[in-house]
Amino acid sequence: MLKTNHKLILASASPRRKELLEMLALPFEVMTSEVEETSVQASSMQDYVKGVALLKTRDVAKKASNATIIGADTIVVDNDELLHKPKSREEAISHLLRLSDRKHVVMTAVAIIEPNGKETIFVEETTVVFHPLTKDLMEAYVDSGDPFDKAGGYGIQTIGTLLVKRIEGDYNNVVGLPLAALFSQLVNLQIVQFAKE
Numbered sequence: 001m002l003k004t005n006h007k008l009i010l011a012s013a014s015p016r017r018k019e020l021l022e023m024l025a026l027p028f029e030v031m032t033s034e035v036e037e038t039s040v041q042a043s044s045m046q047d048y049v050k051g052v053a054l055l056k057t058r059d060v061a062k063k064a065s066n067a068t069i070i071g072a073d074t075i076v077v078d079n080d081e082l083l084h085k086p087k088s089r090e091e092a093i094s095h096l097l098r099l100s101d102r103k104h105v106v107m108t109a110v111a112i113i114e115p116n117g118k119e120t121i122f123v124e125e126t127t128v129v130f131h132p133l134t135k136d137l138m139e140a141y142v143d144s145g146d147p148f149d150k151a152g153g154y155g156i157q158t159i160g161t162l163l164v165k166r167i168e169g170d171y172n173n174v175v176g177l178p179l180a181a182l183f184s185q186l187v188n189l190q191i192v193q194f195a196k197e
Helices: 015-022 045-063 089-099 135-143 159-163 171-175 179-188
Strands: 008-011 028-030 068-078 081-083 103-113 119-130 164-168
Touching: 008 015, 008 045, 015 171, 045 068, 045 103, 045 119, 081 089, 089 135, 103 171, 103 179, 119 171, 119 179, 135 159, 159 164, 171 179
Parallel strands: 008 028, 008 068
Antiparallel strands: 068 081, 068 103, 103 119, 119 164
16 A cells, blocks of 8 residues: 655664554664663753654664654653653552543654655644542552553553543554654655555
8 A cells, every 4th residue: 555665764662663653564674772861951841752752863863874764752741741651669650640530641753854864853742531540440550560661651552541531632642653643744755655556
């Protein structure tokens, strides 16, 4: 259905992003960046997530010539405050207590760097509403180990989906890659075309 004459590289170690990009059925490689995300300073959450996505994507672009690099960063924002991946059981429970029975925003910035150095970046936002969470549910979820490698301390594509009442926006964006928006950009940039039979 789709074709490309670009060498595509996904600048992400996330298995979830890899699975989502595979849905386009285009060949791509995975290269990870070694940058320090906390080095990004920004005046807004949108600028912060864009900065991190660009930092990762530029880092991989330096190592890969003649390739189109796709990088992304996903953050969970509550009341204009960033909820990082929890580092301890206490922090994971504290994140969940905060999100319980409320709405928050998941932002994913996607950066595309073409072989000529042209950069395209956009941010997709999805609102997520949590159920009221009981103490038993929070503790059982944290003890499953699932929250610790995920922004905000939960995964919508794993058992963490039990915490979510509803979402407004793109589900894949919460998983880590807004595939429909990315596809539109790749078509607009003429990186991806429809294959004629």
